[in-house]
Amino acid sequence: MTTLSLVLYVISLFSLVGGQIFLKRGMSQLNRRPRRYGPVFAGVGSGTALLTVWFLIWMGLLQKMDISYVYPFQGMGPVLLVLSAMLILRERVDWRTWLGVGLIAAGTVFVAMSPPASGS
Amino acid sequence: MDPTREGGASSAPPLPWYLHPALHLALNCLLMTVSELLLKKGATETALIAAPRWLAWSGITSLGSGWALTGIAVYILAFLNWLHVLRWMPLSTAFPVTSSVHVLIALGAWIFLGERIGLQRWAGILLITAGIVFCARPAAAAEERL
Numbered sequence: 001m002t003t004l005s006l007v008l009y010v011i012s013l014f015s016l017v018g019g020q021i022f023l024k025r026g027m028s029q030l031n032r033r034p035r036r037y038g039p040v041f042a043g044v045g046s047g048t049a050l051l052t053v054w055f056l057i058w059m060g061l062l063q064k065m066d067i068s069y070v071y072p073f074q075g076m077g078p079v080l081l082v083l084s085a086m087l088i089l090r091e092r093v094d095w096r097t098w099l100g101v102g103l104i105a106a107g108t109v110f111v112a113m114s115p116p117a118s119g120s
Numbered sequence: 121m122d123p124t125r126e127g128g129a130s131s132a133p134p135l136p137w138y139l140h141p142a143l144h145l146a147l148n149c150l151l152m153t154v155s156e157l158l159l160k161k162g163a164t165e166t167a168l169i170a171a172p173r174w175l176a177w178s179g180i181t182s183l184g185s186g187w188a189l190t191g192i193a194v195y196i197l198a199f200l201n202w203l204h205v206l207r208w209m210p211l212s213t214a215f216p217v218t219s220s221v222h223v224l225i226a227l228g229a230w231i232f233l234g235e236r237i238g239l240q241r242w243a244g245i246l247l248i249t250a251g252i253v254f255c256a257r258p259a260a261a262a263e264e265r266l
Contacts (some may be wrong), residue, residue: 008177021266059179059188062163067156068229068237068245072222075248078259085262093258100254103247110244118236 001069001116005061009073012057015050017080023047065116072111075104141208144201145217151198153224155191157232162188164233211260219252 001009026043029036061070079101085091137143162185169181182188205214226245229235237245252259 004177021263024263056175056178056180059159059163059182060177061179062160063167063179063182066229066235066237067160067233068226068235068241071156071225072241072245072248075222075252078252078255081259081262081266082255084266085258089262089265091258091262096254097258100251100256103251103254105251107244107247107249107251110247111241112244114238114241114244 001065001112005064008057009061009070012054012061013073013076013080015054015057017077017084019047019050019054021047022050066118069111069114069116073108075108079104135208139204141205141214144205145209145214148198148201148205149218149220149224151194151201152218152221153228155194155198156221156225157228158187158191158194160229160233162186162191211264212257215260216253216256219249219256222249222252 022043024043024047026040026045026047029039029043058070082093082097082101086093159182162182163179165185165187166179166181169184171178171181202214222245226237226242230237
């Protein structure tokens, strides 16, 4: 994977995770009483914008590389969530979770080492 | 809690078999796989179409492909189906099952898209799938709290 593709992928990963979180937060504001639409539009708007960025980058990567090469990198999504929980929410992470993170990291390295484009 | 069983403390009527969350969870794995494979087919088809310089980083030309547009439609369908699953099943149970999509997409790419996946890539995919299962509960909990 080229450096540019890697940078784009990292941006897309943050966009995907962030977009989903903002979208969910925006939608959950609908449950508040009295109902205020400002936060809903802010959440849904920014969430949709980020998800659009993710989609554009994702399709760009798929145009250049195998999906069996690119998709496994999505395993970093749960890793990002776990790290965010640790740093932002200050949650303790148990050994099973670290094992999972390690497995995902090792797996990602293996996939990254394989040739990115082989298919039709 | 099996929503298709009769009686019990819940006063809600049991779900018919075709609305069972486990069935829909399996369906979700299938829909997500199909949508990604369709997106890839659309991407490959439009890979050589030039985009304006400032958009060269994006795959925006893929929006001209029927495969990609169908992939988007299936993706939306998968999302709606996922909402149904989450209505009856906790995220921490449903999420690890979706890690199977990694294996399904690789199989689908090999069978339908002609991608050549060596042992190294397969090993990586299996490690990632297993890793997600171990991370699933904290990742799901984190997503709910963030």
